[in-house]
Amino acid sequence: MKYARLTKEQFEELHPEFINFLATQSIDKAEWDKIKSENPQIAEQELDVFSDLIWEGVLTRAEYLEHFSKNHIFLFHAGDAQIKSLVLKSLDGNVDFLTKAGLQWLGDNMFTDTIEMKMGTRDFGEDRNASIFALIQQGAFLSDGQLYRQIISVMNS
Structure with a gap:
């Protein structure tokens, strides 16, 4: 299997x-x-x-995945050969992205010094689907990509 x-x-x-x-x-x-x-x-x-x-x-x-933890949000955009990542990290230890209040805080503080953003790109290697499945096993879930696209759009404007 x-x-x-x-x-x-x-x-x-x-x-x-x-x-x-x-x-x-x-x-x-x-x-x-x-x-x-x-x-x-x-x-x-x-x-x-x-x-x-x-x-x-x-x-x-699969095209977009998301993974939320208390202080991090990992957003992924999977292409044919590469996966792009956008990682948001709260520098405020009291924020919990697993709560509605934490997500509201994110919306209010997205482009401030309290959020660290990192972008990356990685080649899939031989098996794209196995790489995506590994992310799912680590807690990521498939998404419509709306959050990823919104953040990228604001960053590019």
């Missing part, structure tokens, strides 16, 4: 897609039930293959 098995909730959400996945392998409901009861290891492998297919599609389309 290249990525991680989907959660039970994710499988439930993707039930129609999983049925289609099994159908491409000529496995209907009766056959699937038989596989689960008689060859659970084969069923596990099918779940893993399906999970990897879903992750591969999601990661291939």
Whole structure:
């Protein structure tokens, strides 16, 4: 398995897609039930293959990610060969970006001496999707990129 098995909730959400996945392998409901009861290891492998297919599609389309911690916000823009990062750090130890008040503080203090901003660019190397998945495993989540684009737009104006 290249990525991680989907959660039970994710499988439930993707039930129609999983049925289609099994159908491409000529496995209907009766056959699937038989596989689960008689060859659970084969069923596990099918779940893993399906999970990897879903992750591969999601990661291939991924463009923006965000990761919030108490004093840092990491914003990422993933291109084809490189990923750009924008890191915001609060120099005020009392600020918590994990709260609504902390985000409001950020909005009020974005371009002041209390926020340190760093930008960077890194090549993905051989496997773009694995690099993005590693960020997700560290706590990043996919986003629409609105915050990243807003900050870059203000910085460039």
